[in-house]
Amino acid sequence: MASQKHIREYEALLTEARTATLLPTEERLLRPLLEAGADVVHPMSGHGIDDVALVSLGARSVVGVDYSPTAVASAQRRAHELGVPCHYLVAQMPNSTLDSGCADLIYTGKGALIWVDDLAAWLMELTRLLRPGGHLFIYEAHPLVPLWAWDTDEIRVRADRSYFARTNVNDTFPAHGAVERQNTLAELVMALVRGGFAIEHFAEHPEPFWRPDGAAAAAWDGRVPNSYSLLARMRDQGAGRDGGRF
Numbered sequence: 001m002a003s004q005k006h007i008r009e010y011e012a013l014l015t016e017a018r019t020a021t022l023l024p025t026e027e028r029l030l031r032p033l034l035e036a037g038a039d040v041v042h043p044m045s046g047h048g049i050d051d052v053a054l055v056s057l058g059a060r061s062v063v064g065v066d067y068s069p070t071a072v073a074s075a076q077r078r079a080h081e082l083g084v085p086c087h088y089l090v091a092q093m094p095n096s097t098l099d100s101g102c103a104d105l106i107y108t109g110k111g112a113l114i115w116v117d118d119l120a121a122w123l124m125e126l127t128r129l130l131r132p133g134g135h136l137f138i139y140e141a142h143p144l145v146p147l148w149a150w151d152t153d154e155i156r157v158r159a160d161r162s163y164f165a166r167t168n169v170n171d172t173f174p175a176h177g178a179v180e181r182q183n184t185l186a187e188l189v190m191a192l193v194r195g196g197f198a199i200e201h202f203a204e205h206p207e208p209f210w211r212p213d214g215a216a217a218a219a220w221d222g223r224v225p226n227s228y229s230l231l232a233r234m235r236d237q238g239a240g241r242d243g244g245r246f
Contacts, residue, residue, distance in 0.1 A: 023209065041129050043108045044066060048086060072090050168180055
């Protein structure tokens with residue numbers, strides 16, 4: 001099982017967590033929100049390494065939510081060893097089981113959205129968790145990534161993939177056959193707008209947020225998008241669904 005990697009790689013992840021940092025774009029966008037001592041919720045928190053980095057930037061607390069008891073137990077043990085205010089619970093989104101209005105910031109992405117079956121329901125749960133004026137931050141693989149072949153000589157689009165497909169079968173490391181959900185960028189943006197968010201930052205990036213050791217592909221040479229970052233704020237209820245920024 002994929003979750004067993006959290007046991008096999010525990011010591012390596014502990015070492016990584018001791019000096020964990022976020023990506024430069026993440027730090028630039030999130031530092032002003034975290035320095036005031038924000039309470040953070042991290043849906044689909046996985047190994048929780050980023051949670052330690054969030055605390056280093058000023059988060060008062062981080063609560064990670066993951067469906068895997070193995071991942072949760074390993075992340076909690078690591079947090080105890082490091083003495084950081086990160087706490088983890090087992091829950092299947094969109095039912096986080098957390099109290100309403102418990103978060104100033106929701107941090108997610110880096111392989112999370114591909115497991116979201118119902119984007120609208122997922123966002124509805126996030127809005128329930130956020131305090132008034134709270135923020136949602138996503139750093140995720142670009143929806144075009146499933147189309148890129150891993151050829152090293154030239155960028156090629158896979159003939160067996162479609163940008164508008166609802167799912168794709170991941171036939172590369174580490175998923176090896178997992179069925180991933182797909183949403184276009186337009187679908188994500190419009191779901192956020194309909195959900196009451198005002199988008200404050202949205203950017204596409206040429207670098208993948210992760211690549212297997214030793215692997216190289218022409219699609220990673222800086223010419224096509226491989227990831228995106230998005231920061232959105234909950235609009236004031238008085239502004240209505242059409243108020244605020246797009």
